[in-house]
Amino acid sequence: MNGPLDGGRGPGGPEDMPGAAPRIPGPRAAGDDLSPPDVLPSPPPEPLAHGVLKSLLGAWALAACSTEETAAVEEHLTGCAPCAEEALRLRDAVGLLHTDRDLDLDPLLRSRVLENCLGRRPPRIPVPAWAGAYDAETARLDALLRDIGDSEWHAPVRLKWFDGEAKVSRRTTVAGVIGHLMSVDGLVASALGLGDPAGPDAPASPAERTERLWSSGERPATRSVRVPWREQGHALVRTVSFAGLGVEQLSVSYGDFALPLQDAMLDRAFECWVHADDIAAAVDYPYEPPAGAHLHRMIDLAARLLPAALAARRRAGLAGPARHLVTAGSPGRSLHLEVEGAGGGHWYIALDSPAAVGDPERTVAQIALDGVEFCQLVAGHVPPADAAAGQDGDREAVRDVLFAAASLSRL
Amino acid sequence: MQQRLARGEAAALGELYDRFASLVHSQAHRVLDDDAAADQVTREVFGYVWENPDAYDPKQGSMRSWVARLTHSQAVHRLREHERAAAAESGGSAEDLEQKVRRASVAARADYIVTSMPAPLRAALELAYFQRRDYRQTAADLGVTEDEARRRLRLGLQLLATANTRVRDGSSPPGPGRRR
Numbered sequence: 133m134n135g136p137l138d139g140g141r142g143p144g145g146p147e148d149m150p151g152a153a154p155r156i157p158g159p160r161a162a163g164d165d166l167s168p169p170d171v172l173p174s175p176p177p178e179p180l181a182h183g184v185l186k187s188l189l190g191a192w193a194l195a196a197c198s199t200e201e202t203a204a205v206e207e208h209l210t211g212c213a214p215c216a217e218e219a220l221r222l223r224d225a226v227g228l229l230h231t232d233r234d235l236d237l238d239p240l241l242r243s244r245v246l247e248n249c250l251g252r253r254p255p256r257i258p259v260p261a262w263a264g265a266y267d268a269e270t271a272r273l274d275a276l277l278r279d280i281g282d283s284e285w286h287a288p289v290r291l292k293w294f295d296g297e298a299k300v301s302r303r304t305t306v307a308g309v310i311g312h313l314m315s316v317d318g319l320v321a322s323a324l325g326l327g328d329p330a331g332p333d334a335p336a337s338p339a340e341r342t343e344r345l346w347s348s349g350e351r352p353a354t355r356s357v358r359v360p361w362r363e364q365g366h367a368l369v370r371t372v373s374f375a376g377l378g379v380e381q382l383s384v385s386y387g388d389f390a391l392p393l394q395d396a397m398l399d400r401a402f403e404c405w406v407h408a409d410d411i412a413a414a415v416d417y418p419y420e421p422p423a424g425a426h427l428h429r430m431i432d433l434a435a436r437l438l439p440a441a442l443a444a445r446r447r448a449g450l451a452g453p454a455r456h457l458v459t460a461g462s463p464g465r466s467l468h469l470e471v472e473g474a475g476g477g478h479w480y481i482a483l484d485s486p487a488a489v490g491d492p493e494r495t496v497a498q499i500a501l502d503g504v505e506f507c508q509l510v511a512g513h514v515p516p517a518d519a520a521a522g523q524d525g526d527r528e529a530v531r532d533v534l535f536a537a538a539s540l541s542r543l
Numbered sequence: 544m545q546q547r548l549a550r551g552e553a554a555a556l557g558e559l560y561d562r563f564a565s566l567v568h569s570q571a572h573r574v575l576d577d578d579a580a581a582d583q584v585t586r587e588v589f590g591y592v593w594e595n596p597d598a599y600d601p602k603q604g605s606m607r608s609w610v611a612r613l614t615h616s617q618a619v620h621r622l623r624e625h626e627r628a629a630a631a632e633s634g635g636s637a638e639d640l641e642q643k644v645r646r647a648s649v650a651a652r653a654d655y656i657v658t659s660m661p662a663p664l665r666a667a668l669e670l671a672y673f674q675r676r677d678y679r680q681t682a683a684d685l686g687v688t689e690d691e692a693r694r695r696l697r698l699g700l701q702l703l704a705t706a707n708t709r710v711r712d713g714s715s716p717p718g719p720g721r722r723r
Contacts, residue, residue, distance in 0.1 A: 187690070187697060190695075190696030190698070190700045190701075191671065191677070191693050191697070194668075196696065197677065197678060198677070221704045222697070222704060225653075225700045228703055228706055228707075229653075230650075230653075230654070237565055237568050238582065241568070242561075242564065245586050246553075246560060248589075248590055249589055249590050253593055254551075255551045255553035257550065257554070258553045259553045259557065267554075267557055271561055369557065370552070
């Protein structure tokens with residue numbers, strides 16, 4: 133007896149059927165019997181209760197009912213004014229749903245909007261200039277992360293770097309990369325006295341703390357890492373804004389080495405961009421390099437770290453011997469690093485000792501390359517032997533500097 | 544947040560942007576249908592909030608709804624200016640202009656309602672409308688009863704339908720009070 137549409141949900145009480153049309157049956161027992169219709173020539177299905185028809189109005193307006201239900205609703209509408217009125221309203225509302233998803237925000241809009249604001253009312257508590265790149269890069273990555281779907285958080289990402297002699301890589305997921313960024317940013321957080329996301333007894337080495345995070349099964353890497361990562365980033369920017377003079381020199385330990393806070397923030401901004409780019413490639417999303425002013429600071433940090441990296445390679449027997457030692461603070465044999473494009477400039481890298489000063493007058497070699505290419509080299513994404521660099525002068529110096537640049541990369 | 548803005552903390556401004564920029568930009572874009580104009584409104588709205596953090600009264604609702612109201616009135620203001628200039632050239636009527644403003648307002652209000660409605664309702668609408676699932680499939684996808692799926696679709700659309708009534712009532716949001 134029960135027809136396929138008999139989803140009768142009584143009791144259709146009086147308030148449920150204002151102006152009830154005569155053909156609407158009275159209250160009936162609930163039944164969700166969706167079994168197929170009888171094979172025998174059957175009587176026409178019984179009309180649905182007013183309450184059921186009313187509950188179908190949303191689905192009807194969205195064309196999300198079965199054909200029979202659609203017909204039943206439409207028949208009901210001819211006789212029930214309140215339902216007809218609601219049906220019309222809901223159908224109009226469907227027209228307000230838009231299939232055109234909003235365009236992505238222009239990532240450069242943020243800095244333009246903030247600059248405009250700060251020009252109109254100068255801040256009493258500014259974000260220090262050396263923290264600007266971190267602020268901008270974390271915001272850009274966050275915009276990408278908000279845009280990707282749940283499944284993309286599990287997309288495989290291969291992180292690549294140069295271990296000093298060869299290219300190495302490690303496989304993780306998008307969520308794993310954010311966990312990595314957050315746990316290494318935790319070095320800066322703990323130096324500032326904020327909580328360390330990796331725990332109080334976490335190792336200082338970025339690679340060790342990352343491996344520990346990835347191997348601890350307790351935290352499945354899902355998109356739930358986004359909010360704590362973002363909040364930590366906001367907390368860092370906020371804290372360095374409030375910290376007093378001299379905070380930029382606060383030492384941040386990375387285990388085997390340390391950086392002053394202002395350089396650590398640049399280093400973290402650089403890592404954020406590099407990994408955002410890894411993520412973007414993994415989920416097929418366009419991603420631009422940082423703004424010129426920020427890129428310039430990142431390149432400058434790498435250039436300043438190069439003499440010490442060269443010396444370390446020399447001690448390890450991986451670079452040619454020092455040729456010409458000079459007293460600390462004096463100009464020494466130098467390589468002219470010419471970086472082209474946005475964020476570019478000229479740097480003179482002291483070749484023989486980190487204590488010497490780079491000097492245009494004592495240039496023995498030159499490397500010219502594009503800013504983004506140079507950063508790819510420093511990130512360990514381009515093997516130093518393949519760095520498409522314009523080279524001139526002392527070939528050993530050129531080779532040693534290219535390898536030292538790549539050796540600045542790490543997990 | 545309001546106190547931090549009032550204190551002149553640039554980091555708070557950045558956080559404000561991160562929280563509301565996509566809302567502001569998409570609302571402005573819905574009204575103006577132009578990227579550059581939406582960028583401009585975004586700039587104006589954040590400029591206004593940064594310069595006048597005290598203009599926000601928590602008693603009047605959430606900061607989000609306040610920012611949405613500012614955006615809406617600023618975007619409509621621009622649309623009127625733009626359309627008036629265009630009408631002066633081509634001779635369009637004042638009624639055409641008002642109709643355009645009304646349509647744009649309804650569309651922007653609808654977007655706001657969709658992004659602000661409870662997530663379960665939005666998820667149901669997305670499945671039924673964008674993924675073209677019928678309500679039984681929607682119920683299965685969401686792991687709820689068919690009754691519940693029907694309820695969510697109907698309630699979601701009822702909320703959305705208020706976009707039409709609010710604007711028809713003429714209760715357009717108050718403006719920022721100052722314009723450049």
